[in-house]
Amino acid sequence: MILNPQGRCHFPLSGSFPLGKRARVGRSMFFTKLTTRSVLRSISRPRLLVVSSRSPAKYASRQFGHLLEPSQTRAVQSTLPLGPHLYWQDILVWQDVTTDDFISWRWQLANTVRTPTKLARFLSAVLPDTLAPSHDPRLQHIKTKDSFIGDALNGIGESTMTISLTPHILSRINWHAALDDPIRRQFLPLKSEFVPDHEKLTLDSLHEEADSPVPGLVHRYPDKALFLATSICPVYCRFCTRSYAVGGDTKKVSKSRQKPSRRRWEIVFEYIEKTTELQDIVVSGGDTYYLQPEDIREIGERLLSIPHIKRFRFASKGLAVAPGRILDPHDTWTKALIDITNQGRQQGKHVCMHTHFNHPAEISWVTEEAAKKLFATGVIVRNQSVLLKGVNDSAEIMGGLIRKLSDLNIQPYYVYQCDLVRGIEDLRTPLQTILDIEQQLRGTIAGFMMPSFVVDLPEGGGKRLAAAKETYENGVSTFKAPGLLGEKGERTYTYWDPAVQESLTLRTDNPTIVSENEDVLLPVTDPRAQETEQLVIGDMSNTNTNTNTDTQYFEEPSAQAAAAG
Incomplete structure (x- = not known):
């Protein structure tokens, strides 16, 4: 443990990890054998990597560390508050990072944690030797730094989503109480918190692929369509409703990706142009934060040129996970968004x-x-939340979020019941929870800032108010969707509450590893675990395998994208 000049306690950044053999498969996949034992053994060697936010993008996008040299970025030409708490400096590896560097989109890209080895190094640096105990019986056996790291590595291997954690998100987690931290639960899975999936859970629970007349365009509602412009995000949520397509391949899922492609986009635009009943387009993915500024302009101007399109929205979690990009004077993504918004306003069209x-x-x-x-620049921002167990499943927390967003002139728009997607049963709540929260909050917040509490119905039934249920008995609720056309508007849709979980027997305080029999968890100290290796699958379509020695669990932006971003 190190005591820095400000009196804060930190832990040294640990060394890199030995990786096994790598073999290329096709053009975009590779396999790497990674043992939890080797990872835990290697974190005992202290090491510090150094990265400048102005390093060449090809180098910076593959490194992790902090700045030791004075900032090379120009001063931010904005009215940032004087003397705010530089919260990211509470983390040792970023204790010298300036505000200018932290808000830099290039710096955020360079220091995003996307691989198990970088994650283990980061966790070794920020976690205390002994963790605050969890209130979750499934996690109470995790008491030490090493056991947390081992459980996290196993959790990543079992997740349907790859990992990508921006410095902003990493700096908002309370690492001393990481087991129950609500931000950690959303983005960093622990193997021990997984519970068996309900039998009705699927990867594409909303039947988006079935409702796609052309690749990357979901047309379910009569006058609205969803344009999936990309399948990449700055962070990957565990509970992503699009886990069938978003992010890189994992051990559990081979993704049906929607990579940015002008040829594919042109097919989408042609469908929108000839389908005159469409008036509203949601541009999403993935995340539009990972589109280049010129892409934002191209998509926006094309949609504005279509007479029957009256409104469209760019969907992005960027404001929540890397807000500095909005303030970065060297990045033009925000200017492109503002310009398209202003063009829409001049044409009498709603862009937000x-x-x-x-x-x-x-x-x-x-x-x-x-x-x-x-x-201040006229961009309308709305928020959509997902109700998650252990994150925001109380009226106090959800009400606090709604009020905070309202104070920031971000309109609370939707609160979603968690979708029936695989691998996240520990995050789902019964329908009764969302009904109770709405009942407790209704009337305590101004009506125009009160979000709609909705269920996005399985099998493509669309969004319905949770309170508009037809029936709700024994954990099974039914809904109608009369606004949809044809058979979809006539049928009954069913939502299933999470299955009741039996109490779990607490395991010993040892990191665990998944054996070749995926149903068996072995302590790392077990001789069988020492011989067991995990097979990790990642995407290498946009990386240089000659310079990157880390296992890839993600689809990384190219060097050109990082430089242009």
């Missing part, structure tokens, strides 16, 4: 941004300044 906050702790003073800038 939809974002995604789930907990008040995600909001920092950087977030507040970014929201102020968007409001």
Whole structure:
């Protein structure tokens, strides 16, 4: 443990990890054998990597560390508050990072944690030797730094989503109480918190692929369509409803990706142009934060040129997970968004941004300044939250989030019941929870800032108010969707509450590893575990395998994208 000049306690950044053999498969896949034992053994060697936010993008996008040299970025030409708490400096590896560097989109890309080895190094640096105990019986056996790291590595291997954690998100987690932290639960899975899936859970629970007349366009409602422009995000939520397509391949899922492609986009635009009943387009993915500024302009101007399109929104979690980009004077993504919004206003068309906050702790003073800038420049921002167990499943937390967003002129738009997607049963709540929260909050918040509490019905039934249920008995609720056309508007849709879980027997305080028999968990100290290796699958379509020695669990932006971003 190190005591820095400010009197804060930190832990040294650990060394890199030995990786096994790598073999290329096709053009975009590779396999790497990674043992939990080797990872835990290697973190005992202290090491510090150094990265400058102005390093060449090809190098910076593959490194992790902090700045030791004075900032090479120019001063930010904005009215940032004087003397705010530089919260990211509470983390040792970023204790010298300036505000200019932290809000830099290039710096955020360079220091995003996307691989198990980088994650283990980061966790070794920020976790205390002994963790605050969890209230969850499934996690109470995790008491030490090493056991947490081992459980996290196993959790990543079992997740349907790859990992990608921005410095902003990493700096908002309370690492001393990481087991129950609401932000950690959303983005960093622990193997021990997984519970068996309900039998009705699927990867594409909303039947988006079935409702796609052309690849990357979901047309379910009569006058609205969803344009999936990309399948990449700055962070990957465990509970992503699009886990069938978003992010890189995992051990559990081979993704049906929607990579940015002008040829594919042109097919989408042609469908929109000839389908004159369409008036409203949601541009999403993935996340439009990972589109280049010229892409935002191209998509926006094309949609504005279609006479029957009256409104569209760019969907991005960026404001919640990397808000500094909105303030970065060297990045033009925000200017492109503002320009398209202004063009739409001049044409009498509604263009806005939809974002995604789930907990008040995600909001920092950087977030507040970014929201102020968007409001001052006329960009309308709405928020969509997902109700998640152990994150925001109380009226107190959800009410606090709604009020905080309202104060930032971000309109609370939807609160979703968690979708029936695989691998997240520990995050789902019964329908009764969302009904109770709405009942407790209704009338305590101004009506125009009160979100709609909805269920996105399985099998493509669309959004319905949770309170509009037809029946709700024994954990099974039914809904109608009369606004949809044809058979969809006539049928009954069913939502299933999470299965009741039996209490779990607490395991010993040892990291665990998944054996070749995926149903068996072995302590790392077990001789069988020492011989067991995990097979990890990742995407290498946009990486240089000659310079990157880390296992890839993600689809990384190219060097050109990082430089242009």
